[in-house]
Amino acid sequence: MTDTTDVKDSVVVDDYRVDLAVFHGPLDLLLYLIRKEEVDIYDIPIARITNQYLKYIELMQTLNLEVAGEFVLMAATLIRIKARWLLPRDENETEEADPREELIQALMEYKKFKEAGEILKEKAILEERNFVPESPVEKIHGRVDEYSDITLFDLISAFKDVLEAKREESFHQVDTEDVTIEQRMEFILKALSGREYATFPQLFSDIPRRIVAVVTFIALLELTRARRVVLAQSKPFAQLRVYRGERYSAEKSAVDLISHKQQDEVTN
Amino acid sequence: MENGSRLSIVEALILASPEPIPARKLAEMVSDLTPSLAGKTVAELNNRYMEAGCSFRIREIAGGFQYYIVPEFAGYVQELFASRRKMRLTRASLETLAIIAYRQPVTKAEIEHVRGVAADGVVHNLLEKKLITIRGRAETVGKPLQYGTTDEFLKFFGLASLKDLPKMSEIEELIAENEPKSQTRLEFSDDTAP
Structure with missing residues (x-):
């Protein structure tokens, strides 16, 4: 050309x-x-x-x-x-x-x-030349990850990592999965009963099938919404951690949780 | 309340707060303290620190008070913060942030209109860095998402509030000063005048 x-x-x-x-x-x-x-x-x-x-x-x-x-x-x-x-120029248009x-x-x-x-x-x-000292109070409580401004992006990208790790173990077998959100909620709450927190990957570590991981993820979202667990990280992009929330209780059954949910909807 | 104890209480609260603490919140927590008195107390504390030659001051950032080390000592302190890597923003990110900061709430289409290029990547990146957030949806066709800046944005740029940004008129003046104008070139300048 x-x-x-x-x-x-x-x-x-x-x-x-x-x-x-x-x-x-x-x-x-x-x-x-x-x-x-x-x-x-x-x-x-x-x-x-x-x-x-x-x-x-x-x-x-x-x-x-x-x-x-x-x-x-x-x-x-x-x-x-x-x-x-x-x-x-057009003469008519002055x-x-x-x-x-x-x-x-x-x-x-x-x-x-x-x-x-x-x-x-x-x-x-x-x-960049203004340095802010770290608050001494955080140190006293021994919990540094007060950074709880976690977005959906953080959650999804954390879940993506988990799913990708499971990809290789897929095999062709059609099973009926009888896993329920309630079961997975109980699993998460139990996992938190013995310790201060669980990291996001820890919650998914023993899950062999992706469908179970997906249901667990939904269960985690439900629990967060009901404030039975809290998600936090030490700083932006750090690993997500799951803590017991203000309404945490490992004993309460899943049915109880649903009633919490309804209460929420009434008050909102 | 005694002046001395008021100073100490405000000092303790700001020092202990993990996030910049707003004057309003200080007033809520301390009896007889109003938000404006909180501001005066901070100024008084800063005067004392200055007189005593202290290496720190209180400043207002992202709508709250916070302690910081005066930049004079940055050279010594930065060793301690070696692991803290400041994120670097590209020019595309800075321009996009500027548009969002001045025009918020603003849609992606409006950003693209100003910059003349696709904004998807940059906007996604800024969302991930938490410098911007979704503010709602515009009442136009397709109800596109609107974006605005966050407290994290104010902190990153050391701003007390959005009012701390230079006014658009100031920027326009700045540009006008640097703009070579053909009109002005035609005029006689002082040194060529007889």
């Missing part, structure tokens, strides 16, 4: 190749070009910037870099603006909007947040 050596020649001059990965999207590339060409962002020479932009896109292809769809979309937008810009207007708006908007991102970065660097 186009002579690629031509492209290379024109661009290598700027020694641009090193910077390719630095561009975070078409707007970022455009801002770079505007700065490099020293043109006014409010009065972009659209033909010149479009040509420059297309050269970079070609270069990215030449280097076998995957050109994201956004870059291609912006190329189309630029070409459209350029075409409208070059077309003779007040035709500048076809570049929308693009300029988008660029200015993006630039503000790019700057804000830079400011945040500086703040994070400053904050």
Whole structure:
């Protein structure tokens, strides 16, 4: 299609190749070009910037870099603006909007947040020099994992690890599993009776079949909801631990738990 | 209550709290203490620490009070925190966080509109890092999820509250100062004027 050596020649001059990965999207590339060409962002020479932009896109292809769809979309937008810009103005339409207007708006908007991102970065660097002593109270209680702000992501990724570990032991045998959520709830509560906490993988360690692991996971969610167990970790991304919750009781039967559930629903 | 004991009680509570403790909570726990008096007490404590040449102060972060070692001693202290690795954020993450911080609650589509690139990966990553959280759903077609920043975000950037972020107008001024304008170039500058 186009002579690629031509492209290379024109661009290598700027020694641009090193910077390719630095561009975070078409707007970022455009801002770079505007700065490099020293043109006014409010009065972009659209033909010149479009040509420059297309050269970079070609270069990215030449280097076998995957050109994201956004870059291609912006190329189309630029070409459209350029075409409208070059077309003779319609005499009947006295007040035709500048076809570049929308693009300029988008660029200015993006630039503000790019700057804000830079400011945040500086703040994070400053904050790195502020050391916060660990609270002595946590030490007294001997329980460091007060970090209980656990999201669904943490839970699912922990469960994913457990399931993946079980994958190899699958064999083709169709069995009717008579495992129930209630049974697994009792299993979890019993597991916690003898110790302070159980780690997430520990709860699943003796389970040979995935279906049982899945039911155990659901049981764990139920118990957490009923506040019979509490999930905590020492810090973000640390291993999940299961503790006895405020409503913990190993003796209470599963039927009791269901009534708790109903109570919850009434009070909520 | 005596002034001295009030100072000591507030000091003890802030020191003992595992999380930054809000002025409101201090007021709840100590009789005759109002949130504004709590703030004054903290200022008084900080004055004392400064006069005594202490290496620590109390600061307001993520809506609460917390002790910290003044940066002057960071060089000595960091050895102790060697295992604490600060997470590094990419530029894409920082830009996305900035958009969420200023525009919250904001949908992924709105973020993508500003940055001009897909935001799925970055948003997922920020959610995992707990710097942002799901705030609800927008009342538009498809009811997309809306995101907002967390207390963890404030802590990471050392902010007392979102009001601590530079105002958008300040950022605009900053950009305008650095922007070469063709209009201004046409005008006579002072040194070329006769």
